Amino acid sequence: MSDKKIYIFDTTLRDGEQVPGCKLNTTEKVELAQQLEALGVDIIEAGFPISSPGDFHSVEEIAKIVKDVTVCGLTRAVQKDIEVAAEALRHAKRPRIHTGIGTSDFHIKSKFNSTREEILQRAVQAVKWARNLVDDVEFFAEDAGRTDNEYLARVVEAVIAAGATVVNIPDTTGYCLPDQYGEKIAYLVNNVKNVDKAILSCHCHNDLGLATANSIAGIRGGARQIECTINGLGERAGNTSLEEVVMVIKQHKQLGFYTNIKAEKLNPISRLVSDTMRMPVQPNKAIVGANAFSHSSGIHQDGFLKDASTYEIINPDEVGADGSKIVLTARSGRSALAFRFQKLGYSFTRNDIDVLYERFLKVADTKKEVMEADLNELAKAYNAAAVTA
Structure with missing residues (x-):
């Protein structure tokens, strides 16, 4: 197995649906799961089975x-969460339970009113429960x-020893700078003695617009899985x-x-997700936005x-764009005006374009975009004037 393979963990159907x-129904989730499989993702996070009967059914069907x-x-x-997840995944050819708990002092003190030692024990216990039910267990250290x-290194070492096959290092609040996140992953690679027994995973949120940069920094630091969504959907930003x-x-x-x-x-599934989840893609979105190649x-x-x-550093055909x-x-x-006239079948000389360009600008100053109908009108008026002259 190549050390340079990056596993793509898609959580569109779980984190994206939040x-x-x-909200997606089971039919919609199954359709999207099939398209994600065809896309070539390695892991599909199908849902949060204990959260509702509907989500349990969706995970089961997927x-x-x-x-x-x-x-x-x-x-x-x-x-109970873990047992319910195992039940929902019982038909899966390759099931994985993704369990975890908050590890930052913000979470330990404010959310759990607990201590670092107690959280460490709960983390280990959760992994052991899950590992008794499935062979593939991912642990997330929230925040x-x-x-x-x-402390994070202690937790990671303990959950790997308990049987975790993947350890997720989420930047849950999108707080980290790329160098900070990359150094955090590298610290774990260099300080967790059994880190070679598991894959480290990046799960970055986009609160400061750094999710992609942080994920790339993470794999450069030693992570080999990226958790992501189509169109960057997910909690908050x-x-x-x-x-x-x-x-x-x-x-x-x-x-x-x-x-x-x-x-x-990429572009076809982006449009499918956008339509199914009723969430338009911003026009200037990288790779899949309407203006990405305009x-x-x-x-x-x-x-x-x-x-x-x-x-253009990417050929539109390469990513399935129009x-x-x-x-x-x-x-x-x-040059752009001449190109568009040529696409419409008109053969104008350079001198013709010089004259047409002045007329074009008058139209362009009154509109956000000059359309084909406008160009046809300009061409017909110009040709008619040439005939009468």
Whole structure:
């Protein structure tokens, strides 16, 4: 098994579904799970089985249908949660229980009114309960981003000794800077004596817009799993965006990492998730936004038309996008106007374009975007005037 393989743990159906208004029914969850499997994710976090009968049923149905990837159920560090998750996953070919507890002093004192030692004991006990039921157990140290590194290392070592196969180091509040998060992972790699017996996982939130950067810093520090969602959906400001980390890894080959994701399916699944979860994708969203491959500035358009690589580091076909777009606005130049007229079937000379450009600008100053109908009107008026002249 390559040390450079990055496992993609998709939590769209669990953490992504926690976005207000994005609740999914079982049919929708199963459909998305099948598409995630086709995309090439390694693990699907199908839900939180004890949270509701509906979620239990969804996890159960996904476990029956999905065969080529691991199916995971989330739990608290509570015996009943863990037993219910195991029951929901009983049909899974590759079941995983994801259990854990908060490890930062914020959580230990304010949330649990407990002590570090008691939390450590609860963590170990939860992993043992889960490991008695399934072979693959992931432990999450909630709010690891704000947890003291020395204590976090103690917890990680103890849960691995108890049988955890994956240890999740969440930046639950999206607090860490990339260097801080990367150094935290590296600290665990260098200070947990049995760390080679488990995979370290990144689960970063986007409260400060750093989820993707932190996840990449995490794998550079030694983590080998990234937990993410389609379109970056998730609690508050969202989770790490699957499409972003996958394409960072693919574009920066010097990192030496790879995933099993079929990149050409990224835009189609983005649209499916957006439609199913009734959550529009912001136009300027990296990789999958409507404007990700659009060019409207004259300087950019001119360079792009000469050589697409001047302003696009990704070929739209590579990620299943509809293609690059030359959008005409008052900021567009002559080369873009000529290109769009040519696409509509008009053959204008350079002198023709010079005249048309002045007319185009008058229209562009009154509209946010000049459309095909506007171009046709300009061309017809220009040709008619040429005939009468």
